[in-house]
C-alpha cells in the first residue's frame with residue numbers, strides 16, 4: 001500500500017545529528033524523523049571517549065582550531081574548522097544544560113579527558129559511554145517535538161531541481177513523505193568495511209540517496225581508521241578501545257614489548273589517529289593498560305572492561321591485541337557551513 005504524509009521538515013536519521021537538528025528547529029515546526037531503528041542502528045549510542053570542546057584551563061577555540069588544522073595535515077577547510085571549534089563549547093554546554101550526565105570534577109566543572117592530537121585535555125565525557133548519555137538526553141527532549149517513523153528511506157523526491165521529501169518503506173508500506181525541507185543525517189559507512197568499529201546500520205545510505213538525487217559529494221576517499229580496535233574473534237565488527245585509554249596512560253607495544261610509536265611521531269600514543277593507525281598496521285601490536293590498575297579501569301572505562309571480558313580478556317591483567325578498523329567517514333554530502341547541499345531544500 002502507498003500512503004502520503006506531509007510535514008514541514010523531514011529528517012532521515014535519529015542519531016545525534018538528526019535529533020540535534022530537530023531540537024534546533026523553531027517551535028511549531030512539524031518534524032518527522034525516519035530512522036532504521038532495529039533494522040540498522042547508528043553509531044551515536046556507541047560513542048565512547050567524549051566530545052571535543054575548548055572548555056578547560058589553557059584552552060581556547062583558537063587552540064582547538066590550530067590542533068584540528070594540524071592533524072588534518074593541510075586537508076582541512078579553515079572556515080569549517082573555525083565554526084567547529086567556536087561552536088563546540090556552546091554545544092557541549094547546551095547538552096549539559098539539557099541534563100546530559102557528563103563527568104564532573106569535585107568543583108563541579110566538566111571533567112575533560114585527552115585524546116590524540118590535542119594539546120590539552122579537551123573531551124567532555126560520560127565515563128566511556130558518552131554517546132549513550134548524549135542519546136538518552138536528546139531522545140528525552142526530542143520525543144515531545146517530533147513524530148518518528150521506523151523505516152528505511154529508499155529515495156529522495158526531487159522535482160524541478162528541488163527536494164520535496166522522500167520515499168520510505170515502513171512496516172511493509174511505501175510512504176511518500178512530502179516535506180518543505182529534508183535533512184540527511186544518516187551517519188557513516190564503516191559497516192561496509194571488512195574490519196570496523198561501527199554498528200550494522202552504518203551503510204552509507206545517505207551518500208547513495210544524495211548521489212542518486214544528483215547532489216554533490218566530496219572527499220569520500222577520506223575514511224578514518226581507528227588504531228585500537230580489539231583484534232579478537234572473527235566478526236568484522238570490532239570492540240573499540242577508546243583513545244581516552246591512551247590519554248589516561250595506556251601504551252601501544254609490539255611483540256618485544258617496546259613502545260614503538262615514538263619511532264613514528266614525537267607524541268607517541270597521542271599522535272594523530274591516522275599516524276597511529278598506519279604504525280599499528282605495520283606490525284602486530286597490543287594495548288597495554290595493565291599499569292592503569294583494576295580500580296581506575298573499572299571506574300573510568302566500564303564499557304571497555306565489560307567488552308573485553310566478553311572476549312575472555314581482562315585489561316588489568318592481559319595485553320589487548322589491537323588492529324586498525326574503519327571508524328569515521330570524513331567525506332560525505334557536500335554542504336555549505338549551514339548544511340545546504342547542492343540541491344535546494346536538501347540539507348546534510
Ligand SMILES: Cc1cc2nc3c(=O)[nH]c(=O)nc-3n(C[C@H](O)[C@H](O)[C@H](O)COP(=O)(O)OP(=O)(O)OC[C@H]3O[C@@H](n4cnc5c(N)ncnc54)[C@H](O)[C@@H]3O)c2cc1C
Pocket residue numbers: 012013014015016017018034035036037040041042043044045046047048049050051052130131151152153154185186187188197198199201202205206240327328
Ligand atoms: C564505537 C564508536 C565510538 C565512537 N566514539 C566517539 C567519541 O568518543 N567521540 C566522538 O566525537 N565520536 C565518536 N564516534 C563517532 C560518532 O559516534 C559519530 O560520528 C556520530 O555518532 C554520528 O552521528 P550521526 O547522527 O551522524 O549518525 P548515526 O548516529 O550513525 O545515526 C544515523 C541514523 O541514520 C539512520 N539511517 C541510516 N540510513 C537510513 C535510511 N536509509 N533510512 C532511514 N534511516 C536511516 C540510522 O538508523 C540512524 O538513526 C564513535 C563511533 C563509534 C562507532
